[in-house]
Amino acid sequence: MTTLFGVTLPQRRGFSVPIQVIAHRGITAWLVEERSVPVVSLAWGWPGGATLDAPGQEGTANLAAALLTEGAGPLRAVAFGDALRDAAINLGFSANREAFEGGLRALTDALPEAARLARLAMTEPRLDADAVDRIRARAVAGARQQLETPSGLARRAFWAAAFPEHPAGRLPTPESLAAARPEAMRALLSRQMRRDGLLVTASGAIGRDELVALLDQLFGELPAGAPPAPPALPPLADFGRTIAEKAAPQSAMLFAQDGPPPTDPDWEAFQVAIRILSGGDFSSRLTRRVREERGLTYGIGAGLDPLFGRSIVVGSVATENANVGEVWNLIRTAWTEMAEAGPTAEEVANAVAFLSGSLPLQFTDSRRTASLLLGLRQVGRTPEWLAGRPARLAALTRDGVAAACRRLLRPDGLALAVAGQPAGL
Amino acid sequence: MDTFPRRAALISVASAVAAPLALSPAAPAVVARAQASTLTDRVRRRPLFGAVQWQLPNGLRVVLAESRRAPVAAHYLYLGAGAGEDPAGRSGVAHFLEHFMFKGSPAVPSGAFSRVVAQEGGQDNAFTSRDVTAYFQTVEASRLPLMMRMEADRFAAPVLPADEVEPERGVIVEERRQRTDAVPRGRFREAFDAAMWGPQHWRGRPLIGWLDEIRAITRDDMAAFHARHYAPSNAILVVAGDVREADLRRWADEFYAPVPARPAPGRDRAPPPSQAAEPRIVRRDPTVREASFVRALAAPSATWAGFGGTPVMADPLDAVAHLLGGGPGSRLHAALVESGLCVSAGADYDGESYGVGTFGVFATPRPGVTPERVEETIDATLARLLDEGATEAEVARSVRQMTAGALLALDGLGAAPRMIGGALAIGLPLEDVEHWPERMAAVTRDQVNEAARAVLGGRHLETTGWLLPA
Numbered sequence: 001m002t003t004l005f006g007v008t009l010p011q012r013r014g015f016s017v018p019i020q021v022i023a024h025r026g027i028t029a030w031l032v033e034e035r036s037v038p039v040v041s042l043a044w045g046w047p048g049g050a051t052l053d054a055p056g057q058e059g060t061a062n063l064a065a066a067l068l069t070e071g072a073g074p075l076r077a078v079a080f081g082d083a084l085r086d087a088a089i090n091l092g093f094s095a096n097r098e099a100f101e102g103g104l105r106a107l108t109d110a111l112p113e114a115a116r117l118a119r120l121a122m123t124e125p126r127l128d129a130d131a132v133d134r135i136r137a138r139a140v141a142g143a144r145q146q147l148e149t150p151s152g153l154a155r156r157a158f159w160a161a162a163f164p165e166h167p168a169g170r171l172p173t174p175e176s177l178a179a180a181r182p183e184a185m186r187a188l189l190s191r192q193m194r195r196d197g198l199l200v201t202a203s204g205a206i207g208r209d210e211l212v213a214l215l216d217q218l219f220g221e222l223p224a225g226a227p228p229a230p231p232a233l234p235p236l237a238d239f240g241r242t243i244a245e246k247a248a249p250q251s252a253m254l255f256a257q258d259g260p261p262p263t264d265p266d267w268e269a270f271q272v273a274i275r276i277l278s279g280g281d282f283s284s285r286l287t288r289r290v291r292e293e294r295g296l297t298y299g300i301g302a303g304l305d306p307l308f309g310r311s312i313v314v315g316s317v318a319t320e321n322a323n324v325g326e327v328w329n330l331i332r333t334a335w336t337e338m339a340e341a342g343p344t345a346e347e348v349a350n351a352v353a354f355l356s357g358s359l360p361l362q363f364t365d366s367r368r369t370a371s372l373l374l375g376l377r378q379v380g381r382t383p384e385w386l387a388g389r390p391a392r393l394a395a396l397t398r399d400g401v402a403a404a405c406r407r408l409l410r411p412d413g414l415a416l417a418v419a420g421q422p423a424g425l
Numbered sequence: 426m427d428t429f430p431r432r433a434a435l436i437s438v439a440s441a442v443a444a445p446l447a448l449s450p451a452a453p454a455v456v457a458r459a460q461a462s463t464l465t466d467r468v469r470r471r472p473l474f475g476a477v478q479w480q481l482p483n484g485l486r487v488v489l490a491e492s493r494r495a496p497v498a499a500h501y502l503y504l505g506a507g508a509g510e511d512p513a514g515r516s517g518v519a520h521f522l523e524h525f526m527f528k529g530s531p532a533v534p535s536g537a538f539s540r541v542v543a544q545e546g547g548q549d550n551a552f553t554s555r556d557v558t559a560y561f562q563t564v565e566a567s568r569l570p571l572m573m574r575m576e577a578d579r580f581a582a583p584v585l586p587a588d589e590v591e592p593e594r595g596v597i598v599e600e601r602r603q604r605t606d607a608v609p610r611g612r613f614r615e616a617f618d619a620a621m622w623g624p625q626h627w628r629g630r631p632l633i634g635w636l637d638e639i640r641a642i643t644r645d646d647m648a649a650f651h652a653r654h655y656a657p658s659n660a661i662l663v664v665a666g667d668v669r670e671a672d673l674r675r676w677a678d679e680f681y682a683p684v685p686a687r688p689a690p691g692r693d694r695a696p697p698p699s700q701a702a703e704p705r706i707v708r709r710d711p712t713v714r715e716a717s718f719v720r721a722l723a724a725p726s727a728t729w730a731g732f733g734g735t736p737v738m739a740d741p742l743d744a745v746a747h748l749l750g751g752g753p754g755s756r757l758h759a760a761l762v763e764s765g766l767c768v769s770a771g772a773d774y775d776g777e778s779y780g781v782g783t784f785g786v787f788a789t790p791r792p793g794v795t796p797e798r799v800e801e802t803i804d805a806t807l808a809r810l811l812d813e814g815a816t817e818a819e820v821a822r823s824v825r826q827m828t829a830g831a832l833l834a835l836d837g838l839g840a841a842p843r844m845i846g847g848a849l850a851i852g853l854p855l856e857d858v859e860h861w862p863e864r865m866a867a868v869t870r871d872q873v874n875e876a877a878r879a880v881l882g883g884r885h886l887e888t889t890g891w892l893l894p895a
Contacts (some may be wrong), residue, residue: 004541005533039833081754107832148608281542294592294595295599364495
């Protein structure tokens, strides 16, 4: 029991996430059952996604994912969309760098209709020529609009420089989207949506037996076998610096270094270190120095992102062109200091308090819960890992975090992509 | 800063598929399938959140929307003043003050607010819209009293430290660059509003402020804005989550009741101009790759009756926007997207605003399609709606799709405080939020057609804009 500003703070109630693991005919699902609101969310995914795009046809997986809800079975696009919207069913598919994912949210009484439509989308997508044309035009416009702003250009420059020999480095372009053929989309979907390799999570007003029936309905007709394994990701290329010239009053900067694999024993110590150094809220050293003390940016932050069984630390900031050199120096100085001296004991205590204390906040809505659980499964975590997290965080010491900083932070290997008209680099 | 359009947000909570992008020629434009589920029945009879409200002696209104799903509470303080209340020649004061409220109060040192929230495992932020300024935190439920203690402290007496004005001005200027000056579409949107309403009209100024006016804002400007608008009688406290009413009453009495009462300031906004400052604006920008069309029309809102003293028609106008341009199956989507002329096209309406509202039409042509062809098609689509009127089936479909997901707002802690705080801060009663699905369900075809005529056929105040590659 402590007191702050005269307010007594009771010991926090312990919080745990009651995950049920359900194995059914080769598919495993995690379920967090919660019946206070009549809503159910599901999330599912397979490894693959953009790694299945043929070179020169980047965006095929994105287009295929978008087209699954643009007509299926007897329903053409508008009829399919009306069926979803008439019952307020959120159903969507997406392809990211390393995975192909589906998501579903519905009120409980619309769940049978939601299951019917989701199954239709996965097993009988129409890919009508007019729908392909429409979705492709939208994607091309999006890719072109991305080139209008410094942040869009910086992102493109960063990924191309960071992973030049891997699909992760190849973002869709207007040209590659134009080259993606419907036959290639069909072929990709049939390699992608398999019974094996499928990870499913669910949250909300649904029990074990109902979920088992739903798994049969949704995934029972998928062909056996697994999607092709994604190619191993090489370390982030040591590209130093890349600049995309863009006439704009402000430069967008992306900075990054290689991170440890999620299996690294120091993973959580490093998470704590990165939060102290560069977390997105007002607690981090970079926010204090670059935003609060000097007013050089609206926001600066970097996070530890798992990627293909590895990870990268990637951050972003935007500042007036004239200040790019100063901001870059502040970032490198903060990085170097943290690598050499590590955090203070107080910083570690505060970061640990945030990471364990904020756990309940992640479980206030069913869609977020399902999505968070899917993310954990995709990096190979178990329910036991999640249950043990508060204790592991509490056991972290200043010296342990400092040692992780020394071993894992790479001030000299920090790469920078800038778009704008930067000065002072 | 966040320009959260509250009523639009309210509707999008309910609509299933937000991406307005699909239509196929052979499918019927309307699927009239009257399916009334038990949950739909429930939401049309019972209040959506079942919130309770009361008022403290100093005038502060308190609302609790209880939800026991997780041991978490969301704490929102809404002020009934936003960028629309910025003084003449000082656009950006409301937003600058929002930033500056994090710079300390008698008990809480500068910068400590957010650090304490984080140490307690919580998240906090704030936003400024045209109509409101809001501060919010999400925390483990046992930390709610601490949030109330800190929020009440800065609400009553922010320090506004003079030596932090310049660094924060730098932050805000960078925020402006990031959102507007470095983004061609942001620059155009700002120029468009100024062209329509006038660059010094409250509706035509950017929320974040004109750059030269941001540079001129002083600490005194912020202190004056706070003294005038941050009165308990001009604020609404909304709490959602795992909190009991008796506890909240006790904490509200302890922390917020001591904030001294002050007279309610009211809003002092100019009426809309009788016609647009510029009815047409065409901008060519060398950094733009895709052309954009936008048209905005002055419209009645939930708080403003319209030029002719027309009765309030915000709900029917939501239906007009949906059937005209609410994605696949809508008229604009069929005429522009399905036909292959445009990448996207639609209509939007934000009627939950203080004073004059805005009805919008937008489109992004496909490469090679001329602006003239797009605009002719839009004009013809609007003319047809005015001539023939919407059909019963269209209205039924729009009402069904807008209300079907109303209960999804219970999934999470953000929707209740944002919908309730946003409505109460512009003078609407709690019942407007609690019973909106029922109200929307009662909208008739005649009301929809009358609303369409009043806005689209009136031609009182509208501007058409094109952003084109140079």
